[in-house]
Amino acid sequence: MDDCNLKELSLSAGMLDPAFNPSILNYRVTLGNDTVNLTVYPVTSDNHASYQIIGTGGSKTVGLQDGLNKIEIEVAAEDGTLKRYKIEATKLSANTPVLSGLKIAENLTLDPPFSISEYKYTCTAPLNMISVIVEPISPDHNMHVTVNGSEVGNQTYLNVGHTKAEVNVTSADGTNSQIYQIVISRVQFPWSISFSDLNDAQEYECPVSLKAYYRPVSIKGSDPKHIFSSSLIKFLTRKTKCNPFDDTPFDAQWCVPEYEVDKRMSAASVYCCFRYRGCTGTFELSELGKHALECPFKPPSELDSKDVTGTSWYQTEFGLTSKPRHQFRHTIELRNWEKNLRERASEGNVEKHCSNARNEIKNYKELVSKTGKFLPFYEEGKSPLDALHKAAVDYALAIKLKPKDPELHFHLGVVLEEHYYAAVIYGVVKKIEEQGAEKLSAAETSGRNDEIAVICRLHGFKAECTLQQQLKALDMEYHQLKEQGQAAKSDYVQSLYSWKAQQAGKDGKLKPVVSDEHKYIEWSLLKYLDALSLQPQSWKYNFHVGRLYLFQKKNNDALKHLQVALAQKPTEPSIRFYAGLLVLDQDDGLGPQTRYAIQYLQQGLEQLLTDLQTPSDNSANHELSFLRALDTFSLQNIQLIKGIYRLGTFLFNPPAGLPERTMSPEQVLHLCAN
Numbered sequence: 001m002d003d004c005n006l007k008e009l010s011l012s013a014g015m016l017d018p019a020f021n022p023s024i025l026n027y028r029v030t031l032g033n034d035t036v037n038l039t040v041y042p043v044t045s046d047n048h049a050s051y052q053i054i055g056t057g058g059s060k061t062v063g064l065q066d067g068l069n070k071i072e073i074e075v076a077a078e079d080g081t082l083k084r085y086k087i088e089a090t091k092l093s094a095n096t097p098v099l100s101g102l103k104i105a106e107n108l109t110l111d112p113p114f115s116i117s118e119y120k121y122t123c124t125a126p127l128n129m130i131s132v133i134v135e136p137i138s139p140d141h142n143m144h145v146t147v148n149g150s151e152v153g154n155q156t157y158l159n160v161g162h163t164k165a166e167v168n169v170t171s172a173d174g175t176n177s178q179i180y181q182i183v184i185s186r187v188q189f190p191w192s193i194s195f196s197d198l199n200d201a202q203e204y205e206c207p208v209s210l211k212a213y214y215r216p217v218s219i220k221g222s223d224p225k226h227i228f229s230s231s232l233i234k235f236l237t238r239k240t241k242c243n244p245f246d247d248t249p250f251d252a253q254w255c256v257p258e259y260e261v262d263k264r265m266s267a268a269s270v271y272c273c274f275r276y277r278g279c280t281g282t283f284e285l286s287e288l289g290k291h292a293l294e295c296p297f298k299p300p301s302e303l304d305s306k307d308v309t310g311t312s313w314y315q316t317e318f319g320l321t322s323k324p325r326h327q328f329r330h331t332i333e334l335r336n337w338e339k340n341l342r343e344r345a346s347e348g349n350v351e352k353h354c355s356n357a358r359n360e361i362k363n364y365k366e367l368v369s370k371t372g373k374f375l376p377f378y379e380e381g382k383s384p385l386d387a388l389h390k391a392a393v394d395y396a397l398a399i400k401l402k403p404k405d406p407e408l409h410f411h412l413g414v415v416l417e418e419h420y421y422a423a424v425i426y427g428v429v430k431k432i433e434e435q436g437a438e439k440l441s442a443a444e445t446s447g448r449n450d451e452i453a454v455i456c457r458l459h460g461f462k463a464e465c466t467l468q469q470q471l472k473a474l475d476m477e478y479h480q481l482k483e484q485g486q487a488a489k490s491d492y493v494q495s496l497y498s499w500k501a502q503q504a505g506k507d508g509k510l511k512p513v514v515s516d517e518h519k520y521i522e523w524s525l526l527k528y529l530d531a532l533s534l535q536p537q538s539w540k541y542n543f544h545v546g547r548l549y550l551f552q553k554k555n556n557d558a559l560k561h562l563q564v565a566l567a568q569k570p571t572e573p574s575i576r577f578y579a580g581l582l583v584l585d586q587d588d589g590l591g592p593q594t595r596y597a598i599q600y601l602q603q604g605l606e607q608l609l610t611d612l613q614t615p616s617d618n619s620a621n622h623e624l625s626f627l628r629a630l631d632t633f634s635l636q637n638i639q640l641i642k643g644i645y646r647l648g649t650f651l652f653n654p655p656a657g658l659p660e661r662t663m664s665p666e667q668v669l670h671l672c673a674n
């Protein structure tokens with residue numbers, strides 16, 4: 001009755017922008033100078049509705065003038081309700097060179113989205129994409145369009161890093177031209193690159209990362225050219241904006257993309273990244289990403305459980321005839337710190353508490369990612385750590401309601417562990433209630449400063465070091481005393497720290513809190529143990545308990561739990577990696593298990609690199625998987641990076657009898673240099 005929508009709207013020439021949608025009323029279209037008339041084809045969504053093109057006397061065709069033409073389609077529903085769809089049709093003059101569309105046939109997404117007057121775009125291509133076809137759309141048959149100087153429709157070959165594609169459009173009358181530029185970047189190849197010619201290796205090595213260039217750039221005006229990988233040089237100069245080699249300041253356009261260097265490097269010959277597994281092929285670097293996905297020597301996607309079940313430790317611990325030697329004993333109890341977490345009344349609903357907690361965790365993520373790192377000061381109750389604390393409170397309240405649910409204990413552990421990393425990585429300075437700085441006599445002040453100078457010297461700083469260094473020395477001293485159990489002394493050092501830190505804070509109103517984050521690891525471990533005691537065979541809980549024991553260097557306890565986890569899930573590369581790390585540490589590289597340790601570590605690395613090669617769809621992941629305890633197998637994880645480093649340095653001087661197909665130390669350490 002009252003339906004006055006169109007369900008379709010098409011044109012005899014040009015394309016509607018935005019694309020037609022019944023609820024969008026305003027559109028634009030750009031037409032070439034050769035377009036004389038424009039015919040519109042509306043279809044109403046209700047058969048009984050009618051439409052008219054305003055001012056055409058019943059015709060669907062509109063004569064076009066140069067410049068802007070307004071077309072209005074009025075739809076009348078059966079009951080007389082009216083709606084107007086409007087099109088602004090711009091007919092170009094013969095001397096205007098523009099594109100009306102720009103696409104890449106391989107469906108890469110342009111950034112920003114195409115618009116007629118935007119001339120510079122970027123886009124990202126997968127690492128196995130060797131060429132693309134750039135598809136410019138010109139509004140006028142008389143305009144001439146080329147891509148990188150050749151006819152439209154030709155392949156544009158992609159360098160391994162970045163490639164510039166230039167679309168040149170000449171106006172219909174041939175008097176003017178305009179360039180649209182697209183910079184296409186391929187995803188970085190995660191494996192280390194090994195050139196078959198040593199000269200190439202030297203020529204294309206970034207002086208900062210000591211790895212092959214990725215998207216090389218040079219510093220404008222440098223002679224000879226200083227070339228770097230773009231991400232690294234931007235990182236190194238993020239503060240100073242000076243050439244790191246000769247300290248000359250950069251001007252605004254200091255960074256010049258080196259597409260030609262990238263092109264030459266892409267044509268250089270390299271070995272397959274699976275050479276250590278037996279592949280003898282050499283390829284142009286540009287093709288390596290494609291080959292790596294298809295190489296017959298690439299690591300198997302499914303690991304063999306016999307690597308675990310065939311070992312002597314497995315036979316002894318978990319073989320059919322033997323009973324487990326290690327009995328796991330742990331009793332859940334309500335500890336004071338957890339009681340304190342139940343700081344407010346429960347809402348009586350487990351699901352509600354869990355969804356509150358998830359929201360706080362999302363809030364935490366936003367606070368952290370907004371700045372990239374923590375701001376030094378936050379309003380009371382609004383720091384990322386406050387968000388984590390609130391999440392912990394909600395999980396603690398949920399546990400109170402449902403104490404036998406292991407997942408609730410586990411989630412509280414995950415949040416507490418994140419609290420630790422957040423405090424360590426970002427540094428925590430909390431704003432506290434306003435309070436005046438302590439008033440000290442001159443003698444007291446100089447006495448305290450003398451004590452601080454002594455502590456600075458103890459920790460290798462000069463007596464006249466900066467305020468930041470003084471704080472660092474005090475922090476080190478504090479932790480050292482604490483570890484030695486000297487509570488009174490450590491409290492005194494903390495008071496010195498606070499006093500000194502007040503000089504750093506504004507007006508003495510801001511007081512940094514000496515970090516005491518290690519207790520969060522202990523609490524987190526206790527929660528993983530609580531979860532495990534409710535479900536002792538869970539590989540997941542065993543894995544996390546083992547991982548944190550390893551973190552605390554309690555290797556015997558760690559080994560027990562990682563072995564149980566492996567026995568439950570022998571093909572899981574992340575458990576293998578952590579177990580391998582532990583065994584390598586324990587054996588010191590000489591014991592009978594070293595062979596397995598190396599194998600497990602390498603299998604973990606191979607899995608990690610393969611994942612980087614084929615980025616997965618993140619939407620499938622758990623919404624909280626960015627929390628570090630749930631992201632144990634990524635290059636963001638400190639424990640994992642330490643493991644890679646440990647393996648790499650170990651392989652520089654390996655004992656006899658390494659497994660076949662072991663990576664080179666350079667290949668392993670390559671990952672740490674990212």
Ligand SMILES: [Zn+2]
Binds near residue numbers: 273
């Ligand atoms: Zn290969």
